[in-house]
Amino acid sequence: MLWMVYGLPxxxxxxxxVLTINAAGTVIELCYVILYLVFSDGPKRLKALLLFLGDLAxxxxxxxxxxxxxxxxxxxxxxxxxxxxxxxxxxxxxxxxVMFVTLVSTVQSSVIKTKSVEYMPLSLSVASFCNGxxxxxxxxIRFDLYITIPNTLGLLFSIxxxxxxxxxxxxxxxxxxxxxxxxxxxxxxxIVVDSLKTSASAPxx
Numbered sequence: 001m002l003w004m005v006y007g008l009p010x011x012x013x014x015x016x017x018v019l020t021i022n023a024a025g026t027v028i029e030l031c032y033v034i035l036y037l038v039f040s041d042g043p044k045r046l047k048a049l050l051l052f053l054g055d056l057a058x059x060x061x062x063x064x065x066x067x068x069x070x071x072x073x074x075x076x077x078x079x080x081x082x083x084x085x086x087x088x089x090x091x092x093x094x095x096x097x098v099m100f101v102t103l104v105s106t107v108q109s110s111v112i113k114t115k116s117v118e119y120m121p122l123s124l125s126v127a128s129f130c131n132g133x134x135x136x137x138x139x140x141i142r143f144d145l146y147i148t149i150p151n152t153l154g155l156l157f158s159i160x161x162x163x164x165x166x167x168x169x170x171x172x173x174x175x176x177x178x179x180x181x182x183x184x185x186x187x188x189x190x191i192v193v194d195s196l197k198t199s200a201s202a203p204x205x
Contacts, residue, residue, distance in 0.1 A: 001026055001059045002084045006146070011066065011076040017138070018147070081146030092128060092154035115171040122165055129158035 004026060006012050007019030033052055037045050062083060070076050132155035139147035 001055070002062065002080060002087060005059065005063050005066070006077070006080045006084050011073065011080055013073060077146070085146055085150045088150035089153055092132070092150065092157045115168045116175050117165050117168045117172050118176060120161060120164065125158055125161035125165060128154060129162060132158050 001022075003022035004019060007015040007017075007022060009015075012018070033048065036048055040048060062080065066076050066079050070079060132151045135147055135151035136155055139145075139151060
């Protein structure tokens, strides 16, 4: 949402694409949040709701401070741009945390240690690569430093993920096959059944 603030004409003029694309992304992410809130249980729903409200509070506070206390496009772009760089880098780094440590069924493991990319989705890595590449090209054409820095780093992080997928593709398949032989179930094998369907299929008394 901070990128929407950055793309506003009163903050960073002539950034229509930044504003509209990130607005569309915000709507999609809002749908994800709503679905999570609807289908999650009490404690998880409360935690997600608090995080969401905290996010709104941060964006609202930043927007108010920038618009009230800074009166030039340069200053507004500087403040919001720096925050966008920080949060965008964190976003790109998030999938890489599985490289070092992932808590799965109380067993501490990592991609490098286990030589498995089972819990680092290829689709996410490819999407991050394409996103980073497109925004880097766009930023270089306009030479927008605040868009160039995080997306160039994101592009490099995504390439790292893709390299790991290439290196550990075979070993991942072997580990999954071995686990299935032993009758073990991984997170990627779990099927979530709708409770309503389950109750509907139960025999009536």
